[in-house]
Amino acid sequence: MLISKKDLLKETGISYGQLYRWKREGLIPEEWFIKQPSFTGQETYFPRTKILNRIKAIQELKDKYSLEELAKILSPEIAERYFTTDDLSIIEEIDKNLIPAFVKGFGKNSFLYIEVLLMIGLSDFKKQFGASLGQLINIVEGLKGYCEKIKSTEYIIVLFDKSDDYYATLYKEQAEVYIDARLNIVHTIHLNELSSRFKIKYRKSFNFRFDDEDYSVQDDKNMNMSYSY
Known part of the structure; x- marks a missing residue:
């Protein structure tokens, strides 16, 4: 679903200048500015959910970080590091009871950044839909071969249910x-x-460096991970 530029500015309360400044600074991807013909010539539209989530994030964080730092935070770049099972235990969004299943599914004890994101997403999926350990292992085994090929986080995972099991497809944003309409998308x-x-x-916790200021640990604790799947 798309939202027009006029409605976007009205709904978020930002100005035309702010919107295009954030575009120039790399906070909003250029491909989100979609030109479509209108009775006045051309109108700019945006993917509604993505742009609203992005502007909300910018508004929440702009007083803590510079625009340059925010661009790094919001960029699709993958963090270049491996995560151990001890690291996974720190991440509150990963169900600790699922870590053995993830180890079995991936067949290893250290994980790529993109694999950690997959674990977070699947932990939430289990919480919402009650998927079994076996079903989660099957999803991981079906996707793991693609994780090393992914060089950015600009991807979407869609989960289906069929014949008492779950299946996944992975594709790049904007694609x-x-x-198949016979498949039921569940997540x-x-x-x-x-x-x-x-x-x-x-x-x-993982030394993601975006600035030189020393914010308190409490600031990190107060930054809840709220997602729009």
Whole structure:
């Protein structure tokens, strides 16, 4: 669903100048500015959920970080580090009871950044839909071969249920994807949204460096990871 520029400015309370400044600073991707013909010539539209979530994040964080720092936080770049099972135990959004299942599904004890995001998304999926350990392992085994190939977080995971099991597809944001109408979509995971919140909340724990200021640990604790899947 799209939202027009006029309605976006009205709904968020930001100005035309702010919107285009954030675009120039790399806070809002250029591809989100979608030109469509209108009776006045051309009108600019945006993917509604994405742009509203992004502007909300910018408004929440702009007093703590410079625009340059925010661009790094909100960028789709993948953190270049591995995560151990001890690291996973620090991440509140990963169900600790699922860690053995993730170890079994991935077949290893250290994990890529994108794999950690997948674990966070699947932990939330289990919480909402009650998927079994076996079903989660199957999803991981079906997706793990693609994780090393992914060089950014600009991907979406869509989960389906069929014949008492769950299946997943992975595709890049903005791509046109046509899914068999016979499949029932039960959950969607936006990796870029997960990544932005994760980088902020666990900035100190995993040394994600965006600035030189020493914010308190309590600031990190107060940064809740709220997602729109």
